[in-house]
Amino acid sequence: MEKLRLAVLASGRGSNLQAIMNACQEGRINAEVVVVLSDQENALALERAKQKKIPALCVNPQEFLTREAYEKKLMEVIKGFTVDYLLLAGFMRILSPVFIRGVAIPILNIHPSLLPAFSGLNAQRQALEYGVRYSGCTVHFVDEGVDTGPIISQAVVPVYPDDTEESLAQRILQEEHQLYPQVIQLLSKGRICCEGRKVIIIEEEQISE
Numbered sequence: 001m002e003k004l005r006l007a008v009l010a011s012g013r014g015s016n017l018q019a020i021m022n023a024c025q026e027g028r029i030n031a032e033v034v035v036v037l038s039d040q041e042n043a044l045a046l047e048r049a050k051q052k053k054i055p056a057l058c059v060n061p062q063e064f065l066t067r068e069a070y071e072k073k074l075m076e077v078i079k080g081f082t083v084d085y086l087l088l089a090g091f092m093r094i095l096s097p098v099f100i101r102g103v104a105i106p107i108l109n110i111h112p113s114l115l116p117a118f119s120g121l122n123a124q125r126q127a128l129e130y131g132v133r134y135s136g137c138t139v140h141f142v143d144e145g146v147d148t149g150p151i152i153s154q155a156v157v158p159v160y161p162d163d164t165e166e167s168l169a170q171r172i173l174q175e176e177h178q179l180y181p182q183v184i185q186l187l188s189k190g191r192i193c194c195e196g197r198k199v200i201i202i203e204e205e206q207i208s209e
């Protein structure tokens, strides 16, 4: 089977990107990251991609007069790389419905909470303030809402009484680094399909070659 071609959008540290690139390189997933894009010139994610000799580009929103023009450029670059899936990994901008429809490939995101709880910014802080005993992370398809798309997979971590935002974020992040590559591997095997907003994970033996 051909490798899945992935584009990744990231604004910052890029540790999820790193986990995905490592999994690709080590052959743990049948996929390759073909381009990494950021809205931040100095995003560590871009450096990480360059170290793997993967095209890494900043498309700076400040250089565009409108959001439409910015997203149009993003879309052009992504289309130029013939991509199967677009992965958001810490991309700190909300994509418009025009982009989501126009890019014409499925978009995935990873969020550091058990959605639908604690969507939006500062999910770990929200979880601590609410007093939940468990939190975790979610990989979901992106729809036109914020963190509302169909849920593909989740991982759970305990929340301890003495947790800080940082300690909880770190515990969740370790799970994120496992979960995102696992989901990509399922995609590459054609094991994920959507029925309405429910995502079905097909058993391996039910996949016809």
Ligand code: GRF
Pocket: 010, 012, 013, 014, 015, 016, 017, 089, 090, 091, 110, 111, 112, 137, 173, 176
């Ligand atoms: C992660 O916590 C992810 O869930 C959220 O943004 C963070 C990105 O971290 N969407 P990194 O840039 O992948 O290290």
